[in-house]
Structures are given as C-alpha cells and as structure tokens.
Amino acid sequence: MKRVIEMGEFKKPKRAKVMNEIEQEQEQTAEDLLESKPLEQIEIDPITAVNVERLKTVFKDVDVFVHHSLTFPNAREGQDGRVPEGAVFFLDDLVNEDILDQHVIHPLLEMGPESFFGQHVEDQVITAKKIVQVDNLKAAVEMVTSGSTLVHVDGMTHALAIVAPGFPTRSVSEPEAEPLVRGPREGFTEKLQDNTALIRKRLRTPELKSEVVKLGRRSQTTVCFMYMRELVEEDVLKTVRERLKNVDIDILLESAQLEELIEDSVYSPFPQIVSTERPDKVVSALSEGRVAIIIDGTPFVLIVPSVFYDFLQASEDFYQRFYFSTAIRILRTMTFLVALLGPSFYIAITTFHQELIPTPLLLTVISARAGVPFPALIEALIMEISFEVLREAGVRLPRPVGSAVSIVGALVIGQAAVEAGIISQAMVIVVAFTGIASFTVPAFNLSMATRLLRFPMMIIAAGLGLFGMAIALVALGIHMCSIRTFGVPYMSPIAPMHVRTWGSEIFVLPYPLRKWRQEYIQKKDLKRSDVPSNPPQQEGDGQS
Amino acid sequence: MKVGWKPLLLLVLIMLPLIQGCGTAEGGIAVRELNQLNVVMVTGVDYDPKHKKFILSIQTVKPALEKGTAVSPETVYTTRATGDTIMEASKNLRAQTSGKLIWFHGKVIILGHTLVRENVMKEVIDFFARNREIRYSSWILIAKKTAEEIVTAEPNSEVMMGYELNGIINNQSEWGRTVVVTLKDLINHYSDSYVGFVTGQVNKSKGKGGKDQIIIADGVVINAFNPKQASRVSVLSKKEMQALRIFRKVAQQEPELIYSVSLGADADTKYNTAVQVKVRNRKATSTIENGRPKIKMELTLDGTVLESGTQLDLSKKETVARLEGDVEKKIIADMRLLLTRLQKKDNADIVGFASLIHRQHKDYWHQHKGQWREIYPNIPADISIKWNSMRNGIIRQVKAGEKE
Secondary structure (H helix, E strand, C coil), rough: CCHHHHHHHHHHHHHHHHHHHHHHHHHHHHEEEEEECHHHHEECCCCCCHHHHHHHHHCCCCCCCEEEEEECHHHHHHHHCCCEEEEEECCCCCEEEHHHHHHHHHHHHHHHHCCCCCHHHHHHHHHCCCEEEECCCHHHHHHHHHHEEEEEEEECCCCEEEECCCCCCCCCCCCCCCCCCCCCCCCCCCCCCHHHHHCCCHHHHHHHEEEEEEECCCCEEEEEEEEEEECCCHHHHHHHHHHHHHCCCCCCCCHHHHHHCCCCCCCCCCCCEEEEHCCCCCHHHHHHCEEEEEEECCEEEEEEEHHHHHHCCHHHHHHHHHHHHHHHHHHHHHHHHHHHHHHHHHHHHHCCCCCHHHHHHHHHHHHHHHHCCCCCHHHHHHHHHHHHHHHHHHCCCHHHHHHHHHHHHHHHHHHHHHHHHCHHHHHHHHHHHHHHHHHHHCCCCHHHHHHHHHHHHHHHHHHHHHHHHHHHHHHHHHHHHHHEEECCCCCCCCCCCCHHHHHCCCCCHHHHHHCCCCCCCCCCEEECCCCCCCCCCCCCCCCC | CCHHHHHEEEEEEEEHHHHHEECCCHHHHCCCHHHHHCCCCCCCEEEEEECCCCEEEEEECCCCCCCCCCCCCCCCEEEEEEEEEEEEEHHHHHCCCCCCCEEECCCEEECCCHHHHHHCCHHHHHHHHHHHCCCCCCCCEEECCHHHHHHHHCCCCCCHHHHHHHHHHHCHHHHHHCCCCCCCHHHHHHCCCCCCCCEEEEEEEHHHHCCCCEEEEEEEEECCCCHHCCCCCECCHHHHHHHHHHHHCCCCCCCCEEEECCCCEEEEEEEECCEEEEEEEEEEEEEECEEEEEEEEEEEEEEEEEEECCCHHHCCCHHHHHHHHHHHHHHHHHHHHHHHHHHHHCCCCCCCCHHHHHHHCCCHHHHHHHHHHHHHHHCEEEEEEEEEEEEEECCCCCCCCCCC
C-alpha cells in the first residue's frame, strides 16, 4: 500500500522512543478510562497519541481498523519541545481510498508548519468535500463506523471526520416490484444519498426540507425524513419526529420494521403506511404535504400519512389518459372486493342461498359439483391453501425452478384434481379468478392482507351464509373507519367525506377537476394549480 | 375502557354455532350442499274430491356430470304424493326423493281444474303465499284437466316440462291471445273479493305421432266475487282474451295484437289486410250520474300494417282513415262483447271497474260496495279509440294488375 510506505519514511527513531513511552503510559489508562466513563463523556485529547491509544482500544480486534501516524516533513518543534504529529483513522473496507489519498493525506503531509492548529487544517488543508468536527469519543467512533475518516493533529481539541464513504452500492435501476408501462423508470437504491438525490432532482425547491435521525442501537442506521415546509401539517411533522425519537430497535434493516414501530394500529391486518420504490411517487406525495421517510440500506421509502385508497393507486394512473385510469381504478376497487370475498361468496350462495343463482347457472354448477366428495368449504380451503403454497413456492424458489413449480402446480391442481373428481371445475374458476384479482391490487402488503382475510371470511360464510358475510363486512368496515394514521382517518376521503378530492384519490379526472390537494392531509394550500376548466382557445389557424 | 381483542374474538367464536341465521329447527346449520339438491322445476296441485286429498306432483332435476350438458332426460325426475293438506303432501314427497327438494327455482305452478271446481282454491293460494321457498314471480297456470297430467307430460322441444312451459309463457307477449299471471297477481287479486282473476289455461292433447302436445291458450276466469261459490269459473276464448288485453294491462308487457280486416271492395280472401295493434295509452275515468257509475275509456293505439292485398293506395290519407275506422270498429265490437259476457254472464270484474271507482269516487264506493254485485252488471262503458300512428311499412305497395 502506497500510503503506508509514504508515512513510514517520515518516522524517526527518536520519535518512536517517545511514542513508546507514551504508549506504555497510556495503555493502562486508556482501558481504565473507557471502562469507567461512557464514551460521550470522553473528549478528544489534544495529544494525538492519546487519541490513537483510545481508539485502538475501542476498535480492538477489528481487523479492518486502520490508523496511520502522520509525521510532517515541514514541521517545527513546538513550545513543549515536541514535533507535532497527527494520525488518520478509518475502517479499511468502508472508505473511499482515492478521496482519502488525494484530498486528505497528501494535503496534510505537504502543509506548512504555520498551518498546524485550529481552523486552518479544516479550511485550507483538507480539500475533501464534507468535513464534520467531532469533540467526543463517541461521535468519533460513530463517524468511523459509518465510513468516515478521522483526522487528528496534535493540539486540536476536536477531531475532523472526513465523510467519504466507499460502500459497495447498487446502481439506480428500474424497480421490480412496481413496474409500469409509461413513466420514469428510476427506482430507489440502498444508498440514502442516492435516494435523496433522486427526490431532490425532481423537486428543486429549498422548501424541501430533510431531517436526519440515527435509529437502531447497534445498526445506527441513518433515517432521513423529507417534507415540504410550506405544505406539511405541523401536527403530522411533530408526530413523525416524536415517533421516530421513540423508536427503540436493535437493528434497523428494512422500512417494514420501522413501519411496524411507528404505525398507529399494529394489530390491524391492513397496512397503514405506503412504501414505494419509485421517486416519482414520493415526490407526488411530498407535494401533497406528506412526509417521506427514507431509510439507509433499503430502497423502500415510507410515505405518511397514508389512507386506504393510497394502496389502490399506482403511479401510472396519472400517466395515462384519464378515461382509462378511472376505469382501471374502478376495476381495481372491484377486484379488491373479489379478492376479499370471492370464495366466501361462492361458498355462501352454493350452500345457503341457491335461490340467488339463475336456474340454468345453478343446474350447470350442480352438475359440475356432482360427485365431489367434499363440502364447498373444504373444497375451497383445499384450493386456496394449495394456491398459497404454489405462490409461496414460486416466490421463494430460484427463478428457473419457480416456473417448473407453477407448471406442475397448474397441471396437478388444475387438471388432475378436477378429473379425479376431488375438486369441481367451478371452484377452480373461482379460486383462480380470486387469485388473479388479488394480484391487481398494486400494493403488495394490501394484497397480502386481503388474501389472509379471505380465510376467516370463508369460514364465516360456510357457517352463516351471506348474513355472516354481512356481519363480517360491517365489522371490517367499522374497524377500517376507526383506524387513524398519523391523525388522518384511514378511510378518507370516503369517511369522512371529501368529495372534492375524489377526482384524484378515487378516480382520475382530467386535470382541471383534480386541482385540489387532499384536505385531510393538509389544509395549508389546497389548490394544486389554477387550470381553467375550459381548454385554452387556439388563436388563429396559422394558415393565413 | 379498553377491551382486549382476544376475549372478544373468543366470544365471537363461541357464539358462532349459536347464531341461528341459517339454522334448522333441529339446531344444526342448514347447509344444503349443491350436489344434494333436487331442483323442483314444475309444481302441480290437484284435488281428489272422493278421498278429500290433495295431490302434489312435481318435476325435479338433479343434474349429473355429463359431457357439456347439465340437464338431460335422465336427470329429470317426476313424482307425486298425496296428503290431507298440501303441506302434508309436500312432506310426503320427501319420502320418495333422495335429494333435498328446493322450490326456489320452480317457475311454474299448475293448478288442476278440480281445485277451482271444488272450492279449495283459498287453501291452495294460502299455501303458496305462506311458503317462503315459493317465488312470488312463479307463473300460475290452470290445467284444463289435471295438473299431474301436464307435469308428467313429455316435453316436445325441451328436455323437461319446466323449460317448455316457461318458454311458451315467455312467448305470450308476442301472441297476446292468452295471459299468464304470476303468483303475486293471484294473491293480490284473490284477496280482493271484488275483483276477479284471470290466467292462462294449459291443455294437453295428442299431437302428431301420438306425442303429447302442450298448449297454453284461452284464459280461465275465476270469479272472486264470492269465493265460496268459486265454481262459477269460466273460460275465455282466444278472441275474448285479446279484447281483455286491450281493456286492461294484465301482464307486464303489452301484447302486439293482430286484427284482420277486409279493405276495399273485391277481396279474394276473407280478410285482405292485417294490422298489428299495440296499446300506447289507456285512460279510464269513472263518473257518477244519477247515483249510477259510468265508465269512460279512451284508448290510444299504435298500428302497423303487416300485410295487405288491397287495391287501395295505402299511402293516401283517406285509405288510412278507412283502415283505422275498420279496425277500430272491430276492436270496439270485441270489447263490448267481452264486457257483456263478463258483466251479465260471469259476473266477474276482471277488467278492474271496482278499483277504478274505488280510486276515483271513494265516498260512492264506501256507500255502495255492499251492492257491488248488483251494480257491476249494469255499468255502462263508453269506449273510444284514438290512433297515434298507423305505420305503413317501408316497402312499396304491390299494385295488383299493374303492368311491369
């Protein structure tokens, strides 16, 4: 390593002897000190060697911890008769070596004797972009673990952390969980800075504020929440700050963990916070006065507050002609109901309410069920469970094997079971259609909730028919209306009713009709634009 | 106070089997699996005056898995049972069938002629009105002989009698020479002792090759003035039914009636012009003159010339007026004939004069309803017809004798 050789050249035997003495002296005290005092109370020592020892003790047995002593060729002896020296500390696998070499070590070694102390190093010597002053050991350790390089020179009462991490990161690519036909194809990555950049480049206003907190006792994950100052509701912002402050978790790896810790009703089957991989979706949420929570290490960004209808929206809805989008929205609401109620409705009307089926259809269904040995509930449970098993197998298996599973599944379940007379064809149709319907729900977490709720629904339908389903639906409706997410009723804009916002939240109306922002999210600025209801008249035909 | 969700869930689970929403009297849950069902398609009720027993005959279907078709002749099953009451007979049916009988899909109910003759209609109608499995939209037919004969007859064009009868009934709107009413109408009109009741008559005859032929034609009028003497039942002919359907809206859909007249002097056939007539609007008003009610009926009709062999030019106004006049005369004559019959002979108010006077002259009605049976036969009716249109069709009229 080039750096090591360079620095080795400046080491002098005399200095080494002094160092050894100090080291021996400090070795005991460093350990004792660290045991007796919490890290944040230990301040950065003006003598570099002391700090070296302390940090070495903290990072004992961390093989990637590197510290280099710096001896300055131009340095003169100070008043205490010692030639000032310095040191850099970093974790070898986390720093960007090029930046370290060019902007930190080289300038330090070449600086003149007059530039040793105080601000000078920070202002004029180190040319790296982002420098943070740290004045206690805890902050210093945190900076090192997060990939910064720590610099200390004799006489400084603080250390400098040069933020130039060199983690392995994934490049920006199309999000796989939220594909679309038309619209921006960029998706978030695991790197927080990239993600905030993707948002900022679409929202070029200083009104876009971001605040950072560190969460996770051990993981110390950076969590950033962004909002539009002029749009966000103070109460929501206060709640977000408070809840993030109260989060106590060991390791924070994914936004789902945070979601569970900050959502209002943990026991509800319904998801209450939208998570997305799409920067455009986050930007549009920010422009509605919502808060985006970005977690370092995951491409899924949380959007709060979210209401139920947000889960039935796809960002592409706003990129297509509004007729189509509105039709798709209506279709999606219906398929959500089908996904929730499909098999239970079938069970209810075939076991209790045969009068509801038109006669020719009834006769066809009866003939399809002739010889099936199970009651409808058992039949439905067999099919639903095997469907879920197939789905799970398809997701977990490596992709080439996954397709084999689905082929075997389709053949075995779809055909053999029907031909053997174990399952009726009608049930296969119902279960298959319900399964596909559940995939039309754009939010995967909502689709999972409906798939799970299907089972209790089926059992209730088999016991109490449509009456039972009505009771269950009423209970579900009461539950959904009682949830609040960050102070906003979950069923807005239906209950409470905000008809003005239906144009963008439930349907997709042409722009003049959806110029109103969601008033249940924020009340500061309700109008998106002043688009007149009539299209502009064309002046002249350009042919004269 | 915050109640934990776990005890609540437990409570709900414990209560689940107790809720009797769909339960049976025995306490279990009334699950009817589809493959156990015997779907009743046609119900026939007869009365045996000798033994004083009701005879219930049904046609059911129990579909089996066959290639493509749900119903085949093998899956159709006919049976009968007798009992002192209809309910008893229907319970006795269960001794003979393996599946669970459901009546929800029985679209046709056939009442035997004996029921009407033997004065037991009241019980029959009450049974059908009370039973929660019988649909009020079921069609009611009166058999010329026995209902059982119709239920067990071999269908001509369909796999089972239920489909066949249903199809014939659905065609009546195009035919207009009979009317089949629903159970709801039967119950409504029969409970009103001032109104008579009419429905289609079904008859079985031997057709070509000894095959059974089912015909729904004519109408049976059940006089409800005095249900105790309901034996005064009479049958209206096709022509009378046609007049009745102009008089009153009996079924949901107005029929398209054909009237044939002879237009022009020298016709080769009896009639040379057919006009399709549809009632567009009916306006009936009642007036009380000298303490006697009088009915004024104004009809607005739409006509369409469907065929014509006349020499006269149909595009001329005078010809159309003449045609309208001819048809009008015929319609009014038919209606008068029907009215005379209903008033003098049958004494049945199926044209709805009672409800008309009740609506328009409440005081008079309340004073005189006791004497309605005496008043009704002598109510004069003034019928007038207005033509809304007489469509000529889009083709050029064939001019007989014209060269080229």
